[in-house]
Amino acid sequence: MKNDNNWEPKIVTFLCNWCSYAGADLAGVSRLQYPPNIRVIRVPCSGRVNPFYIIKVLQNGIDGVLVSGCHPGDCHYISGNLVARRKFALLKSFLEYIGIEPGRVQFSWVSAAEGGRFVDIIEKVTSEIKKLGPSKKLSKWQKEAEYIKEILK
C-alpha cells in the first residue's frame, strides 16, 4: 500500500481561531492552492487541544496530525499557545516512545497574516506524511483490515 501512488493521506489539522485559522482563511482569500488532504478542526486556542485528541485521531486511522497556533507572544489568550507548547513537548517524546514516526504529528505557528506560510506548511506536512505511508501503529481499523485480509488468503 505504501508504494501505491494513488494513495492519499488524511490529515487532521487543529487550528486556533485567532491566528492559524485566520491564516488558513487568508490563504483562501489569496487563492493560494494546497493539497486537499487536510480536515480542519477549529479550536479557540492551541492550548485547548488535548493530547488525547491526537492519540484518538491516530486510533481512528487518520494518517497524520498538525496542530497550529499563534506565534509565541501573539496568543489571543495571552499564553495559551505556551501551555500548548509545553504539553506537546511532552507528547512528542511519548509518541516517539510508543513508536509513532516523527513527522506524523507536527506542530507549527502560523499568524493571521501568513497565508503563504500556511500553504508551505500544509504542503510540507502532506508530502512528509505521504512518504511515511498509512498510519498503522495505533489504528484499530487498519489492524482489523489486515487481519481479515490474512484470513481470506
Place this chain on the structure above:
Amino acid sequence: MHKRVLVVGGGIAGIQAALDLAEMKIEVYLIEKGPSIGGRMTQLDKTFPTNDCAMCILSPKLVEAGSHPYIKIITNAELESITGQAPNFEATIIKKPRYINEEKCTGCGICVTKCPVKIADEYNKGLSKTKCIHIPFPQAVPAIPIIDKEYCAYLKRGKCRKCEESCEMKAIDFSQKEEVIKVNAGSVILALGSEEFDATLKDEYGYKTFPNVMTSIEFERILSASGPTQGHILRPSDGKEPKSIAFIQCVGSRDMQLGNEYCSAICCMQAVKDVILIQEHLPGVETSVFYMDMRAYGKDFDKFVDRAKDYYKARFVHSRISSIEVNMDTEDLIVCYATDDGTIKKEKFGLVVLSVGLLSTGGIKETAGKLNIELNECGFSKSSTFMPISTSRAGIFTAGTFSGPKDIPETVMEASGSAACASSLLTEFPVKEIKEELPAEINIEGQPPRIGVFVCRCGINIAATVDVPRVVEYSSTLKGVVHSQEFMFSCSQDSQKVITKMIKEKNLNRVVVAACTPRTHEPLFQKTLQASGLNPYLFEFANIREQCSWVHQEAKDSATKKACDLLRMAISKVKLFSPLSKSTITINKKALVIGGGIAGMTASLDLAAQGFGVYLVEKEEELGGNFRHVRYALDGGKTEDFLNSLIDKIRSNKNIDLYTNTEIKEINGYVGNFKTRLAAGGKKPSESTVEHGVIIVATGAEEYEPTEYLYGKDDRVVTQRQLEEWLWEKESKGKGTGPLPDADPRTLKNMVMIQCVGSRDEERPYCSRVCCSKAIKNAIKLKELNPRLNIYVLYRDIRSYGVRELYYKKAREMGIIFIRYEEEAKPEAKNSKGRLNIKVKDLILDRDLLIDIDLLVLSSGIIADKKNKSLSQMLKVPLNDDGFFLEAHVKLRPVDFATDGIFVCGLAHYPKDVSEAITQAKAAAARAMTILTKDSFQTEGKVSEIRKERCSGCGLCVEICPYKAIDLDEVEKVAVINEALCKGCGACVSSCRANAIDLKGFKDEQILAALEVV
C-alpha cells in the same frame, strides 16, 4: 435629539473613538473618505515594538465597528461643513457614488473577476494592479467593491457593463449620484489623519528616478504577505533579492529647507522594526540605518533597538545623507555621507528605503479650514498642554495624527480620550435605546436532533469548484438531518428568511451552514437562529470556501469530497450541542481611582462629570503627585494655576469621595463588583471598605536619585527637578531653597546639563522620555533670564519627538550648545580644588573638552514606583521588566489590562509628559465608562465548567488561567470558574489532570464527535 457624536475619519483613531462611544450607548456616525475603514494601519505589515501583525489585530476592530448597532459607517464620504455650536451641531456630508448598491451587495467579488480593466492598486501603493471594480483589501469593512470612475470602461466610454451582467444580486448601479447627508450631533471628533511626505520633493534622493529607492510605506507593502511580492523582498529594477539595504531617516522631517521642522515621531521605530523583519525574510542581508537622533522614546523601544543592533546585526550610522547616486549598470545605489569626524564616505546598497515623515496636506488643511479649526505652525490642529485633545472650536475634538505625528498606541489613547470629551457634552440628551425584541426560546430538551443543512454556492465562488448539489444530496443521507438545501448566497437577507421559515416548518433544532468562514459570518447566522427562537449556540459552520473551494480550484473532485467530510464533521458535532446561556452580572456604577496626581485627578473628574461616583485614593496628604514639582510647561502654560484649579474641582465635586493619606490594603472581586479595603494613615489611622465596578491605576512613578556625577557630594550638582523648583522660587519669591539658596541665575556663567542619568543603562535599559524636552525647556528658560550664560547639553540622542522638535530648534538658535556623547564614553564630573569641571569627548572634534562650570544639572530619569509590585499582586495584573504596569496590548489596548474592568494611566504605565498623562487619563476614564454606562453585562457563553466530582483541587488550572478566572475553593477543595472573567480559551481544560473541566461549545465529546467521522 438623542446622544449622538460625529466622528470624521475611519482610521484606527476614528474606529477606536467610535467603538468607545458606541459602548457608552452613544450613537456614532463614522465618516470615511475612502471606500473602507481602517486607514493607514491596514497597510502596515507588522507593528513595533512587538512585531504584531497589523491586520491581525486591526481586523477584529473593523468587524466590530462594522456590525455595532450604535455605529453607522458612511464611506466614500467627505465632510463639507459643520454649523451650529456644541451641543447642537449640524454637519453636511457629501457621499460620493460607489456605483454599488450597498444594501444589495453581498461582497462575493465575482464582479471583480469579470472586470476587464486593470488599474494601479492603491492599497499596495501602486506596486501591483487591481481591477477597476475592486474591494480595497480582503478584510475591508464594508466588504463591498467600488468602481473607480476614472477608469471604468462604461462610465468613461459607455461600453462594457461586464460587472453588471455578472452580478446575481443586481447590485451594480451606474446611475448613482453624489448624495448630500445632514447629520445632527452633540459633539464632533476629527480624526482626519495625516499623509506621507511626497519623497519626490527631495530630488537628491532620486525617488521615482532610481527604481531601487522606495518609501517606508511602500516597503511595508513589500514586507507584507498580502503585498505585491507576497512578502518577498525583491528589487523593483530586476526582481532580485538585494544584498544590502539602507534606511534614510528624517526624509521630509526635521527639514528646514522644506519647512517641515517637526519630527515625525514614528519613523525611527518603523525603520528599526523593518531591519528586524528583513532578517526574517532575507537572513544575512546587511542593513544600515542613517539617522540623526535615534528616537526610541516609547515603552520598550530602546530594548527593540538593542535587539536590532545586537541580535539582528543592523548597523546604525549617525549621519544625515546629502545625496544618493546610482550605478547605471547594476542600478545599485551609492549613498554619500559624512561620518562624525567629518570624513566623506560613499557606500553601495542594493535597495534604499526613505523613511518618509507624516504631514498635514492640502485636503486635510482644507477640511480644517472649512470647519474653522485653527492649525499650528506645523499644519496640525492647534492644542495646548493642558487641553491636548481639544481644537480651537468648542465641542470639536481631535484624535490621532491630525493633531501631530504619533504612533498607534498614542493615537488609540487619544481616540479613547476624545470619546471621553465628546461624551461629556451629551449629558442633557437621552440615550437612544436599541433593543432587539427576540422571540421566546424554544425548549429543545429531550428532542432528538433535527438538523437543517444549508449549503452556499456563493455565486460561483464555491459552486465553480465544489459540486454543491452533490454535497446537499449527501448531507440529506446523514442521520439527524431533516432538511438540506442550497443557497445562491446564504448571507443575503432572503436566505435568512428561508432559514427562519425552515426552522419553523420543519421544527429544526440544530442548524449547519456550509459556506465561508465563521470568523466573519457566524454572528449573522447566530442572529437568525435567535430571531427564529433557537438558542444561537445550536449552530455550526463548515468552512467550504476559504478552506476548500478557493484553495483546491484545480482538484474539483477532492474539493467536493472534502466539503462532504467537513459537513459530516459539523453535523456530527452539532448533534451534541446544547443551548448555552450567558449569565448576567450587575455593575456597581462607582470607580476606584488609585493615585491623586494629574492622571488620577483628570480621570476622576471625567468620570464624576458624567455622574459616576469616584473613590479617589492618594497615599500622600496633598494632591498633585509629581506634577507639584513641574513649574513650567513646554509651551509656557502656567502649571500652578492649572494644578490648583484641578484640586479645587476635585475637592468641590460631590461625586468624588477623596481619601488622602490612604493606602490600598486588599482588592477582591471582578469587573462590575470589586471590594477594596482602604487604610488611612496619619494621626487617626482607620480602615474602610469601598465597593465599585471599575479600577483606574494612576499611581505615578518616582524620580531617580543619582549616585553619579558628584550628586549629593557637591551642592552645585542638582537634578532638573531641583533646578526647575529653584528657578521658580527665584522668579516668584525672589529667593531659593534647596541645594542652591544663594546662587543667582542671572550671574551664572557656565553650566552643563547631562542627559540620560539613570536611563538607558544596563540597570534601566529604557528611555525616560521626558528629560530631553525638560532640559530644553529649562535651558531656554535660563537663557531667557541670562542670555550671556553658556549652556552645554551633553546628550546621547535628543528625543524631542513630534512638534517638541521646534523647541529643540529654538534652543539651538538661542545659542545653547548640544554635545553628543556615547554610552561607552560618559562625561566625567570633577571637583578640582573647589572648581567644578566636566570632561567630555567631543565626537566631531575627536578630542576631550574640559568645561569649567558653576552648575551641573542632571537629567535624572523616571523609575517605577516600588509599591507597584504589591499593588499588581493585589490587582492580579502584570508589570513589565522595568516595573511599570503592563497593559493588555501595547498597540490597541494601551490603557486596558487583560483583566476586565481595570485600567491604567499616567506614569504608572510609562514615563510621559503632562499632556500625554492627561490624554491617557481621559482614555482610561472613557474605557471605564464603557462599563459603567451599562447596568449589567453578559458573560461569554462558551466558558469553562468544572465537574466538581472529578476535581482534585490540585490548582494547576488556577496557575494556567491567563485571566485569573479560576479560584480554589479552600473549603470544598475544588476549582471554581468565575464566568465573568473566563474568556473561553480552554487552556485549563486540556491541562486538567483529572479531566474535570470542559469548555462549553468546544466540549471534548463535541470535538471527538467531529474527529470520529473525519
